[in-house]
Amino acid sequence: MVDRDAASDTGQQPSAAAVRGKVEEIYRTESRRVFATLIRLLGDFDLAEEGLHDAFRAALEQWPQQGLPANPRSWLVSAGRFKAVDALRRRARFEFVEDLDDRPDPASEGAADGDNPGDGVEDDRLRLIFTCCHPALSAEAQIALTLREVCGLTTEEIARAFLVAPPTLAQRIVRAKARIRDARIPYEVPERAELPARLDSVLRVIYLVFNEGYSASVGDTLTRAELSAEAIRLGRLLVDLIPEPEALGLLALMLIHESRRLARSTPSGDLVLLDEQDRSQWQRGLIAEGTALVERALVAGPAGPYALQAAIAAVHAEAPTAAGTDWVQIVGLYDLLLQREPSPVVELNRAVAMAMRDGAAAGLAAIDAILVRGELADYHLAHAARADLCRRLGRNAEARVSYQRALTLTMQAPERRFLERRLTELAA
Amino acid sequence: MKYLCLICAEKVMEQMPRADADKHFEEYQAFTDAIRASGHYLGCNRLLPPDAAITVRVRDGRISVTDGPWVETKEQLGGYYLVEARDLNEAIQVAARIPGARFGCVEVRPVAQDLQTLRALGFETQDANC
Numbered sequence: 047m048v049d050r051d052a053a054s055d056t057g058q059q060p061s062a063a064a065v066r067g068k069v070e071e072i073y074r075t076e077s078r079r080v081f082a083t084l085i086r087l088l089g090d091f092d093l094a095e096e097g098l099h100d101a102f103r104a105a106l107e108q109w110p111q112q113g114l115p116a117n118p119r120s121w122l123v124s125a126g127r128f129k130a131v132d133a134l135r136r137r138a139r140f141e142f143v144e145d146l147d148d149r150p151d152p153a154s155e156g157a158a159d160g161d162n163p164g165d166g167v168e169d170d171r172l173r174l175i176f177t178c179c180h181p182a183l184s185a186e187a188q189i190a191l192t193l194r195e196v197c198g199l200t201t202e203e204i205a206r207a208f209l210v211a212p213p214t215l216a217q218r219i220v221r222a223k224a225r226i227r228d229a230r231i232p233y234e235v236p237e238r239a240e241l242p243a244r245l246d247s248v249l250r251v252i253y254l255v256f257n258e259g260y261s262a263s264v265g266d267t268l269t270r271a272e273l274s275a276e277a278i279r280l281g282r283l284l285v286d287l288i289p290e291p292e293a294l295g296l297l298a299l300m301l302i303h304e305s306r307r308l309a310r311s312t313p314s315g316d317l318v319l320l321d322e323q324d325r326s327q328w329q330r331g332l333i334a335e336g337t338a339l340v341e342r343a344l345v346a347g348p349a350g351p352y353a354l355q356a357a358i359a360a361v362h363a364e365a366p367t368a369a370g371t372d373w374v375q376i377v378g379l380y381d382l383l384l385q386r387e388p389s390p391v392v393e394l395n396r397a398v399a400m401a402m403r404d405g406a407a408a409g410l411a412a413i414d415a416i417l418v419r420g421e422l423a424d425y426h427l428a429h430a431a432r433a434d435l436c437r438r439l440g441r442n443a444e445a446r447v448s449y450q451r452a453l454t455l456t457m458q459a460p461e462r463r464f465l466e467r468r469l470t471e472l473a474a
Numbered sequence: 475m476k477y478l479c480l481i482c483a484e485k486v487m488e489q490m491p492r493a494d495a496d497k498h499f500e501e502y503q504a505f506t507d508a509i510r511a512s513g514h515y516l517g518c519n520r521l522l523p524p525d526a527a528i529t530v531r532v533r534d535g536r537i538s539v540t541d542g543p544w545v546e547t548k549e550q551l552g553g554y555y556l557v558e559a560r561d562l563n564e565a566i567q568v569a570a571r572i573p574g575a576r577f578g579c580v581e582v583r584p585v586a587q588d589l590q591t592l593r594a595l596g597f598e599t600q601d602a603n604c
Contacts, residue, residue: 092567099512099564100511100512133508137571139504194561200475200560200561200562201563202562203561216562219563220566
């Protein structure tokens with residue numbers, strides 16, 4: 047971020063260090079907002095980033111002498127815009143001048159916005175999210191851009207979390223920004239009519255970021271937990287800005303999953319399945335918040351896939367034990383989910399719930415029916431679920447074959463250890 | 475984070491027509507002023523042409539020297555900037571503004587800042603500006 051000793055020796059000003067601390071705090075809380083507004087005012091990601099940097103640099107130099115401005119964000123937006131325009135003019139001496147004409151003229155546009163940035167600031171953040179998640183960008187680029195530009199993570203942090211080399215990730219970001227510029231992707235919140243489709247892509251990016259942090263199986267687990275926290279932060283922001291039922295549903299789903307983070311693995315990183323988790327470790331505060339959001343989503347309109355998945359997660363979360371779970375309601379919710387979003391993975395989950403409601407034999411028949419169609423033949427969880435039901439029915443030889451099949455299909459270390467443990471138990 | 479931006483081009487200042495070199499110097503002055511003002515600047519130098527270079531090797535305890543740079547490429551190292559940036563993408567943005575990037579290329583190398591390196595190089599804290 048803004049660096050080094052610009053504000054160091056202002057002599058008689060005893061509060062220089064305090065001001066510096068304040069600037070850092072404002073950087074943490076406001077920099078992404080200021081950045082989002084600067085993109086709108088300057089019409090360019092890179093120029094806005096430079097302007098943001100220069101604005102905080104100027105704050106470190108000027109605030110210790112002049113005191114904190116009444117509205118720091120407004121000050122930063124004005125300073126950032128002024129500095130960027132100034133830099134652009136100076137650079138135009140050497141670079142291709144038509145480049146300058148290509149951009150919207152920042153000086154003439156929306157002076158009122160800069161002077162009173164309280165207006166529409168949250169719209170700017172929303173614009174930024176929708177632009178970063180624009181369907182013209184690849185899924186990978188959407189995720190990288192969202193984490194860097196909306197959440198403020200560094201290229202190196204994102205690369206580490208996704209186990210990608212930093213130069214690869216840096217190129218992805220450079221190309222995505224070039225694409226936004228070349229394809230003239232507008233910096234705007236989509237029209238009402240377009241919103242559902244565009245919102246889908248935003249929700250998908252947020253959920254992918256969450257899952258990357260939640261299915262921690264490889265890499266630095268700490269960094270990955272932070273990814274889930276970022277996704278939840280984005281989910282909250284979205285719910286504040288557009289309380290659409292599916293946005294509520296996604297936030298609820300993430301919160302309820304997150305409530306089980308501690309219980310779903312042992313200290314050594316081994317997987318603990320839902321029915322074996324210590325439910326006293328579930329974070330009740332997150333569950334309560336998630337459940338309230340599900341209810342809001344369900345009354346708001348016909349339930350979408352995120353709200354339905356959140357509702358299923360909420361039923362699990364409210365159950366005192368695995369056996370004491372309302373399996374009738376869970377199977378019913380899976381039926382609704384299948385109507386909305388037919389998918390063999392959802393069918394598989396429904397089959398597992400059926401096994402709990404109607405007995406292992408019924409569940410096994412349902413799983414075999416899916417496997418016969420060949421769709422999940424290479425999906426390790428389908429074989430693991432099948433093995434589990436065979437085990438419960440005492441069909442140990444069949445269970446062993448299915449566990450082994452699952453083992454050959456998964457690369458995740460904790461899953462492998464889990465399957466190996468089950469195989470050893472069967473042999474005993 | 476610190477990044478070293480290595481500027482490579484087919485021609486260094488000494489090999490340019492006088493007027494071109496003068497203009498190029500002016501561009502570098504403007505760029506360097508700008509990154510000093512923005513706080514990205516940590517250090518920089520222009521290098522004399524490779525024909526002034528000597529390459530040193532020690533083999534079996536004996537020094538051997540050869541003329542010229544140790545790699546033969548069409549593009550030659552003409553200078554460098556050491557910059558401070560938030561991350562690799564910010565460093566790329568700064569590097570893209572180096573005047574030489576429009577004629578040759580700029581290689582951006584992250585500076586190692588692990589503890590072992592810092593200790594070996596005599597930097598007491600992570601903040602040491604090398």
